[in-house]
Amino acid sequence: MSEVSELKNFSKDIKGKLIFDYDIKKMNWFNIGGVAKAYFKPESLNELILFLKKFGSKEKIFLLGAGSNVLINDSLFEGIIIKLGKNFSNISLLSETTLVAGSATSDKKLSEFACENNIGGFEFLSCIPGTIGGGLKMNSGCFEREFQNILLSIQAVDRNGKILTIPSSKIKFKYRGNDLDRDLIFLSASFRGEVQEKQIVQNNINSLKNKKDHSQPTKIKTGGSTFKNPINQTKEKVWELIKKSVPLDTKFGDAEISQKHCNFFVNRNNATFRDMKNLIDFVKQKVKSKTGIDIETEIEIIK
DSSP, X not given: OOHHHHHHHXXXXXXXXXXXXXXXXXXXXXXXXXXXXXEEEOSSHHHHHHXXXXXXXXXXEEEOSSXXXXXXXXXXXXXXXXXXXXXXXXXXXXXXXXXXXXXXXXXXXXXXHHHHTTXXXXXXXXXXXXXXXXXXXXXXXXXXXXXXXXXXXXXXEOTTSOEEEEEGGGOOEETTEESSOTTOEEEEEEEEOEEOOHHHHHHHHHHHHHHXXXXXXXXXXXXXXXXXXXXXXXXXXXXXXXXXXXXTTOEETTEEEOXXXXXXXXXXXXXXXXXXXXXXXXXXXXXXXXXXXXXXXXXXXXX
16 A cells, blocks of 8 residues: 555544645745645544554655745655644643743743743743744744753654653753654643742843844744854854845845844745745855855755
8 A cells, every 4th residue: 555545544444634635835934835645634643653553664744834944845845744732832831930932932922821820931932933843943042042951851853753751850951952863743741930029020031022123124924033143253143244245126026135133034025935935045155255154954845
């Protein structure tokens, strides 16, 4: 039996969505992408585990969160896009300062929940346009705070359908990354903050949002920060390196550099994957030529 036939048979036995030849262009902030061989949105953890036991070692899989920091090829994706839905987005209060959140929960929602429960330390999440799962994967952060600063443990499932609990003390974090197996699918995570008056927390959130809105583009087709700051090579921020190395009116098709923040690249209208990839490669080469510094992408490029 072919893998497609196996997938079709599997789809008959589940309540979740399993759709073939699925258009993924609208599922990411760049609004760039082609068609995936299949799209799977499990109804429950049990369905996800069953899927992984059957297909986890056979199929190319990409877990898509909010789609805020990915650039997806606009040709056929020869694999399965998995997206976790509302049953993976619950938040619970475990103690006065401890929360557990599903991996499909938005960072903003967790920040708001912490505020409502008089917990500080989560304010920076209000400025990250992603999900908890994506934040765990890349140790997301802003304004001098990162996921590692609040994380207690991660609950995950591997490609064989085995559930794991990983304490943060066993994880080696780095700037925009960690040493966890890239094939793990995060299910939820436990976090700890600190007791703080709700109004103080809300004021902190408002202050951070104002800083972000003042310095970063909003309500446009962008993938967020394109490159990581080269923290081990220079004290300069990556936007400073770009600004002095690249003409800021550089365009490839409809892919261009934001005039508000030059580390944000924009799909002005109908940019293709190649347009955006050419712009990324061009900026990377120009920064290397001008400064001698190799800059790495922060957005994930899916081919």
